[in-house]
Amino acid sequence: MDIKNIIANNPLIRDMVDKKEVVWINPKEVNYSEYEKKLPINDEELKEAEERLKRFAPFIKKVFPETEETNGIIESPLEEISNMQKELEKKYNTEIPGKLYLKMDSHLPVAGSIKARGGVYEVLKHAEELAIEAGLLKLEDDYSILADKKFKDFFSKYKIQVGSTGNLGLSIGITSAALGFQVIVHMSADAKKWKKDMLRSKGVQVVEYESDYGKAVEEGRKNSDADPMSYFVDDEKSMNLFLGYTVAASRIKKQFDERGIVIDKEHPLIVYIPCGVGGAPGGVAYGLKRIFKENIYIFFVEPVLAPCMLLGMETGLHEEISVYDVGINGITHADGLAVARPSGLVGRLMDPILSGIFTVDDYKLYDYLRILNETENKRIEPSSCAAFEGVTSLLKYDESKKYIENKIGKNINNAYHVCWATGGRMVPKEDMERFLNTYLK
Template identity: 40%
Template sequence: MHEKLLTKLRGGETAVWLKSAKADFFDAEAARADVAAAEIRWQRFAPALARLFDTPGGLGRINSPLSEYPASLPAPAPVYVKADHSLPITACVKARGGIFGLLCVIEKIAQDAGLLKEQETYAILADEPARRILAEHTVVVASTGNLGYSIGVAAIGFGMQAEVHMSDDAKEWKKARLRELGATVVEHVGDYTSTVSSARTSVAERDKTHFIDDENSWDLFVGYAGAGEELAQQLKQANVDVSVEHPLVVYLPCGVGGAPGGITYGLKSIFGDAVVCVFVEPVNSACVFVALACDGALKSVYDVGLSNNTEADGLAVSRASELVLNKVGKQIDAVVAVPDKSMTDWVGKAWSNAALRLEPSATAGFAALEPFLQAIDADVTSNGTRPALKNIAQGTHVVWTTGGDLMPEDIFQQFL
């Protein structure tokens, strides 16, 4: 079966990998503790974020709205949109993990400098004495665009230096906006995976330089995980019941896996088997798909004959995160690989139907709806015994968006 799926990928076709019916152990209690600890850090930093950035209500929180999609979709109703394309500060999902990872770095610097005494409010990190200390430090990250922008915006906002290593996949406009911020952009000939390796090596012997590793960062992972509780509260406010009889199906665009992996970690800790987590990748960059179809082997898409060329630059990754596969690989319920045309077509559909301003990476979940549901219908034998999948027609579907609100108008018009 797996070789048949890989053949479809090589042919540029939509493909769906489904987890077997076997139940896998998940330590929900430990996950809830991890997410709770991350939430405490978000709360500590809220006063500083409120002073430095424009956040809803001036509360210093990075949350996004949940709204019902207003047009008909090829899925059982209702379908909701988790609008991370309009998150505060950076208008992309990377504002969750990327900024949280940066806050962990800032907290350590401030503690070492004696800035954060007992009962001291973190609002002082926005004051000039703290900014002078932070200005001596440089944050380094590798990115195809949105992670680098998120960390760059936040680091410069706190007064730090930002150095962003960009792969061949990165769009020119994303490099330009980083330079306009004052970040140093280092361009690489090579894909995202090789760029991460080069960036990691570049900081080895540099003083007061901090590398934020998207491939292997626990801090980024738990930064994303808090979105699970945020969604749970929004569903409760909307009077949406989540249970095995009425499952929650969440469609998560996937690059290296950090954002969808962290969100899955948070959701599974709350809903367990009642949530179905569907990762969505471009056909040519289906790195998590390849790893799971090859029984968890950390293979590159190049190893199975894929090009890693995609218009969805935020998802252009050749090898999945080992951290993500280890933490939630067995909790991923499905992976859908979709062609670029499906994603670019949805840029126009989402705009005309719902006024959602999305880049191709952010439309992946919409493109995955129909093929995922068709695969469930066709695979009753191996997956029909899983109650959540058996009851999927009674489920609530949530498409998670990732970026697009800050896309330049001329680029957006090209997609339209």
């Protein structure tokens, strides 16, 4: 791989290396009608994921009382944030035509982050397969029996392991421990202390690394592979995680329906999702595209200090290139997005459907958090606030403005913008106060 050549011949990558905020418009995006002819994941698989979560709802309701209101369905609110919209326009001298919403996966039950979708789903699927294979469970059973002691005793013979920067570890750890599994979470240096403390309080073994996310995953995978009773949840390569995230799409469609909101050509949907390794945003994006088809436009947002998905997709090298290769250190305040090498599985799945990627300076994450708190009285993790960079910059960059003019035209005035908040509910009060008082510039 001739890195010098890659940098020398690519002005966008030169800007990234210089730690400048950039926008990238995906040249491989295709018309949905073309994409639909060769879908990589069929509708049956998506439906199966949704059905499995319904089967587990009685268990979830029993073990996680916060899901009682929703009958064991793990879902988050969708809120219009018009006060923030006005403030963003004023403060950043930008235009946000249409309406702005916040999809609050930051407040998902069980794990308080978007990882409560994929992480919980993969653990439940693994538990179901083990219990059925052992003759302890049938598909038609009331799954609340999984909370019984005999199941906990059964699962306690098995181990689940995962490598994480924090939130995936929380979702895997909390769910696995509730079922009775032995759990080991391999945490990178970026992981926050409170996340490690919370996991340990649930009886989860936390292994800490002084290096990055990639090392935590590598060691976790190696450790798990050496133990026949261990199952590894692979954030970089797992199709089960990916399928768990896709279910978000049918859920948000229902929320739109309940509000009488119709997404069509005249009323397009534009979604902005913070991105680390890519699993959660990729799964959500895939599900959304299957439901809203040619009427949705999806952008990822990454920190300028760890733009791994952008680098992988722009070069076409995907997981074969790391931000370290081009001289970016990957150390960012957006701890959940502190990933040096993207998921190749997700990057390739996103090639035909992603609209583009924005990058954001760390200092803005705290600025956006303060604006959200002051205008809407809502608090999310700083890394979640990356989503606001997309909607704020959409019509500021020439490239994205031209993209919108070509694809949407005047219908941008009727657009629904959704910023996907990926984490925050479980942040301890003192940490959140510190975030609100952090100024990097």
